[in-house]
Amino acid sequence: MTPNANSLPLAIDTPTSPTTLDTNQPSLKRKLSIDHSQRPNPTQTNRVVLATDHECRPVRLEPPERQTVQSTQPRWHSQSYMVFLALRQHPERSLPRTDLIRAALALDKKISEERQLPRVFRGKTPMNSASAILTYNSDRYFVPFKPEGSRSTHFRLAYEPGNFSKAVQEYRKWEKKLAEHDWPYCFGEVKPSVLAAKREQQQQQQQQQDQKETTPPLLPSNSSISSSSSLSSSSLNPTEFDTFIADRTALSLSPPQSPDLIKPDLKPDLKPDLKPDLKPDLKPEPKPDLKPEPKPEPKPEHKPDLKSEHKPDQASNPSSDINIPATQVSDSWSLDELDLTNVPASWHDILKVDDSKIPGAGKGLFATRRLPNNTPIGFYFGVPMTEDEFDSLKDNVGRASEYSIMYRKTVLDATDENGLPYNDPEGPMYCPFHYMNETNEAQANISFLEGAVVNQVICWTKRVIEQGEELFVWYGRDVNRHWTETKGFRVE
Numbered sequence: 001m002t003p004n005a006n007s008l009p010l011a012i013d014t015p016t017s018p019t020t021l022d023t024n025q026p027s028l029k030r031k032l033s034i035d036h037s038q039r040p041n042p043t044q045t046n047r048v049v050l051a052t053d054h055e056c057r058p059v060r061l062e063p064p065e066r067q068t069v070q071s072t073q074p075r076w077h078s079q080s081y082m083v084f085l086a087l088r089q090h091p092e093r094s095l096p097r098t099d100l101i102r103a104a105l106a107l108d109k110k111i112s113e114e115r116q117l118p119r120v121f122r123g124k125t126p127m128n129s130a131s132a133i134l135t136y137n138s139d140r141y142f143v144p145f146k147p148e149g150s151r152s153t154h155f156r157l158a159y160e161p162g163n164f165s166k167a168v169q170e171y172r173k174w175e176k177k178l179a180e181h182d183w184p185y186c187f188g189e190v191k192p193s194v195l196a197a198k199r200e201q202q203q204q205q206q207q208q209q210d211q212k213e214t215t216p217p218l219l220p221s222n223s224s225i226s227s228s229s230s231l232s233s234s235s236l237n238p239t240e241f242d243t244f245i246a247d248r249t250a251l252s253l254s255p256p257q258s259p260d261l262i263k264p265d266l267k268p269d270l271k272p273d274l275k276p277d278l279k280p281d282l283k284p285e286p287k288p289d290l291k292p293e294p295k296p297e298p299k300p301e302h303k304p305d306l307k308s309e310h311k312p313d314q315a316s317n318p319s320s321d322i323n324i325p326a327t328q329v330s331d332s333w334s335l336d337e338l339d340l341t342n343v344p345a346s347w348h349d350i351l352k353v354d355d356s357k358i359p360g361a362g363k364g365l366f367a368t369r370r371l372p373n374n375t376p377i378g379f380y381f382g383v384p385m386t387e388d389e390f391d392s393l394k395d396n397v398g399r400a401s402e403y404s405i406m407y408r409k410t411v412l413d414a415t416d417e418n419g420l421p422y423n424d425p426e427g428p429m430y431c432p433f434h435y436m437n438e439t440n441e442a443q444a445n446i447s448f449l450e451g452a453v454v455n456q457v458i459c460w461t462k463r464v465i466e467q468g469e470e471l472f473v474w475y476g477r478d479v480n481r482h483w484t485e486t487k488g489f490r491v492e
């Protein structure tokens with residue numbers, strides 16, 4: 001039975017209690033972690049920026065927070081967490097910059113006196129240090145904003161820790177947007193007619209290029225002539241007419257100007273307005289509503305966020321008549337060049353949970369259709385909370401630790417009050433990725449990548465995954481494994 005969100009002990013809404021904070025122990029949990037080595041980097045790889053970042057920001061490596069906490073201090077006792085706590089204690093969870101800095105310093109002083117702990121802001125310029133925490137925001141705890149009519153920047157908490165229904169709401173929103181906005185570009189197949197035209201054009205260009213290389217230049221359009229060229233006497237002293245003819249000839253040899261096919265479309269990203277209709281009932285919308293309508297075709301300017309970095313896996317697409325090499329495929333296609341008939345509408349169309357192929361591993365996750373390389377296929381659901389909250393609320397509860405995952409310093413708790421993953425596949429908080437087993441880093445066909453949206457963990461294909469294949473991810477370095485670490489599990 002689906003647990004009632006409101007009855008979960010997770011909906012803690014008060015500032016962290018002293019008992020919650022009072023832990024010196026390193027976490028014993030085996031939390032899954034995000035693969036930072038494969039963070040999308042638009043400048044270096046063809047990994048896309050982030051499909052679901054509403055503000056279209058690339059993921060950015062943040063400078064690490066200055067280490068001011070000694071190892072004897074509680075894990076929570078850090079500068080950024082102090083600012084986080086100060087903001088969290090404020091009834092509205094939102095404060096102007098200077099007020100927040102002052103509140104953080106006051107809280108630091110209070111905690112230091114009450115618990116005989118050194119202050120976290122103890123340099124010569126504590127206000128500057130606290131201000132830098134807000135500027136870098138490396139744990140993604142804060143969202144800066146300017147209220148109407150205000151000159152100063154305010155900050156609010158980026159998420160409500162332990163707020164179960166909010167987490168579900170966000171998760172559903174991301175899923176919907178991914179399927180509607182990005183999957184057409186990932187799963188859409190380039191129309192055979194478009195490929196044929198493209199191939200024809202490439203052949204023409206090739207012919208023209210060959211012709212250019214084999215035919216000696218008719219006339220130079222300038223006067224610097226190589227002595228080795230076999231030119232007529234008139235070309236040695238070209239007349240105005242000769243130059244005119246040479247220019248015309250050169251012009252007729254240049255490739256046709258069809259920017260859409262020659263160069264990838266480099267227009268700025270014009271995102272469609274995809275304001276998801278967040279109904280109180282969070283059940284997935286019925287499929288037919290989500291299927292792209294065949295007519296009218298979506299406007300070509302509706303580019304995905306991942307546009308120029310992402311290439312639909314078309315080159316080796318078996319359904320296509322024309323199998324042009326990947327290197328020759330244009331880098332991006334507009335929606336009207338794609339056949340959208342088989343674009344999935346939800347994870348139910350691409351994945352299923354079944355018995356794992358690893359003996360003794362329990363359930364596993366499988367592809368029910370071919371999944372393209374380099375594609376975001378969904379998100380890992382979890383209710384965000386601090387590590388200390390997780391430790392005090394869920395530490396020994398069922399298998400909560402096995403399914404939780406870290407987003408920076410935030411734990412995403414993926415289980416119900418019994419510490420089990422939600423098990424109603426039609427329920428709004430069911431997440432198939434909770435059933436993904438582990439293999440070693442090299443063999444994993446999925447990566448967990450950090451979304452730019454706070455607490456978003458994206459499950460991303462590392463290669464083409466064939467229908468029927470089990471999905472595997474590498475859980476990360478710091479996981480305590482109760483199973484034998486996979487040295488090379490192969491899926492046939």
Ligand SMILES: C[S@@+](CC[C@H](N)C(=O)[O-])C[C@H]1O[C@@H](n2cnc3c(N)ncnc32)[C@H](O)[C@@H]1O
Nearest residue numbers: 358361362363402403434435436437438483486
């Ligand atoms: C996130 S869950 C994955 C889903 C799990 N198999 C299930 O049935 O619910 C992680 C747990 O799966 C099991 N598991 C994952 N990868 C495994 C592997 N390579 N070998 C054995 N067990 C594995 C372990 O019990 C681990 O704690």
